[in-house]
Amino acid sequence: MFKTKNFIFLISCIILTVAIAFLNYFTDPFGVFTPAAGSYTYSDREYIYAHIKSHKNIPPPPTTS
């Protein structure tokens, strides 16, 4: 019983971690993985260099009506 609980906890942690990674990758708030594709990007000291390095080919932002 104890082992099963541990196993479920471990699997839950893994699923949560993978989910967070997916969320961060596809949302890309710092505009690193899909540069300037999002309509709103943060600037943060920790990520600003990653942001700069990823901006090789910058597509135009979405137009607003």
Next chain:
Amino acid sequence: MIGDSNTDICFDTNDFYNATQKTLIKYTLNGISAQEQYEVLKAYLTVHPDTKSKFIISINFSSYVDNDYNYLPKFYPDKITLQELFSLLFSITAAKASLETILWNMENKYLFSLVDKIRINKYLTNFLTCKKLKIKYEAREIFPNLRIKIYTPELNPKSIYYLNKMTKLLKEKNIKCYFILNIVHTYTLANFYKSGKWNLYMDFKKQFSQLTPFYDFSFVNEYNQAPITFSNIYFQDSMHPTNTYGKMVLENIVEKDYMDNTSFGMLIDKNNIDNAINMQTKRIEKFIKNNPEIINKYMKNEIDDLTKKVQYKYY
């Protein structure tokens, strides 16, 4: 565009694209120091040595006097490091930013237009962003002088040193750059004057103009005198203009490449700096003389104490 929160709020990427069909990339960091601005510029030019981009560098007087730090991580020019990748995917900061991005997109209808029909986004967004709204409200209504107290009695030589380095670097690379002095409300200028920092401010402008010409929108004009309330479309608090103001600025400097509306901004260089200082000093003196009730209301010592508390709480 390299600047601080003032720049981030004032200039909107979508407005800019709609007006000029050009992409505006903002590298804006809260309370950016001169050294950090230089480091960001240098990093960009290292990664993109053949760039044909034009730059806009926004200079914040308060930061240049007070902020003397560099909190940027070490720069590795080649590729995204493992540490950066790890923190981008797994850190709490990134996850929080992701959620905020999704909510912002929902609120502004860039994504998931279907969600509108479900009618849940508005309630969810309001619930999760209520803290932000509260800060905005307080900044507008109670603390129009938020973040304007300057403790240093003289200019920080390090700031001028890095400003000089930035101008030299841009000259070397033959890059077109627009320098802008951060746009502030007249209340902030009045506070500079009343707290005895006006000469320091003018001295900063003088030194700045010796290094490079810059656009100055930070003097008493027809757009920055109105009280800071929710109906003021130009300012959200005394240090942060809205993107309506930013749009007017960009239309003048980037599209036309000159200032034709000198009633709200001017291009300052070493030739006209003395005249500009005289004009600006006269205008602020006139404003203070004509508006004693505003000065009495907003220049009280208690405001400074309250401002400190708010800063401590939220920043």
